[in-house]
Amino acid sequence: MLIREIQPEETWPLRHRVMWPDHPIDFVKIEEDKEGIHYGLFLDENLTSVVSCFESNGEMQFRKFATSLDHQGKGWGSKLLLHLLEEAxxxxxxxxxxxxxxEKKGFYERFGMVDTFNRFQKSGKDYTIMEIRF
Ligand SMILES: CC(C)(COP(=O)(O)OP(=O)(O)OC[C@H]1O[C@@H](n2cnc3c(N)ncnc32)[C@H](O)[C@@H]1OP(=O)(O)O)[C@@H](O)C(=O)NCCC(=O)NCCS
Structure with a gap:
């Protein structure tokens, strides 16, 4: 297992397959991608989990966190999340x-993140803002 920084375009196929397979690939590209720091977790050189981080005013937002479907639930996403928290x-x-x-709230709580109860809907899905303060 290796975690390293990757280029924004390397994240797009995994984001697309995992998060929004029913949309065109352009749907998963975001304007801010070129300003982000993107981390990839590799298993035998195969990109398995990705996350994109955006820093502003001493705070970091992570977005587009995705593990390939056949490797979910094996702890790889947790390793990547711990890595980005350490980097932050x-x-x-x-x-x-x-x-x-x-539906992922419980997952983030395991890493000390808390629900701010700022809720909203986007593209037909329910979201809440989760945060951790250092
Ligand atoms: C969210 C996501 C990135 C997590 O990646 P992952 O690699 O599956 O993460 P992990 O394997 O570390 O943890 C996932 C679950 O497996 C469990 N798990 C971790 N290691 C495990 C193991 N060895 N054996 C059994 N279960 C395990 C975790 O406790 C966690 O449980 P939970 O979902 O009930 O909280 C992944 O589920 C995903 O891509 N989802 C679709 C896109 C998405 O929802 N992105 C996040 C938007 S907020």
Whole structure:
């Protein structure tokens, strides 16, 4: 297992397959991608899990967190999340947050993230903002 920074375009196929397979691939590309830091977790050189981080005003938002379908539930996403939390701490970020799919709330709570109860809907899905402060 290896985690390293990757280019934004490397994240797109996995994001697409895992998160929005019914939309065209352009749907998963975001304007901010070129300003982000993107981490990839590789298993035998295969990109297996991705996450994209955006820093602003001493805070980091992570977005588009996705593990390939055949490798979900094996702990790889947890390793990647722990990695980005460590990196955020090293950079001196005071807060890390994400717009979490509501059904993933329990997953993030396991890492000390808390529900801010800022809820919203987008593209037919329910979200809540989860955060951790250092
Ligand atoms: C969210 C996501 C990135 C997590 O990645 P992952 O690699 O599956 O993460 P993990 O394997 O570390 O954890 C997933 C679950 O498996 C469990 N798990 C971890 N290791 C495990 C193991 N060895 N054996 C059994 N279960 C395990 C975790 O406890 C977790 O349970 P939960 O979902 O009930 O909280 C992945 O589910 C995904 O891509 N989902 C679709 C896209 C998405 O929803 N993205 C996030 C939007 S907020």
């Amino acid at each position: 701490k090293k950079k001196g970020c005071k807060r890390v947050w994400c717009n979490a799919r509501l």
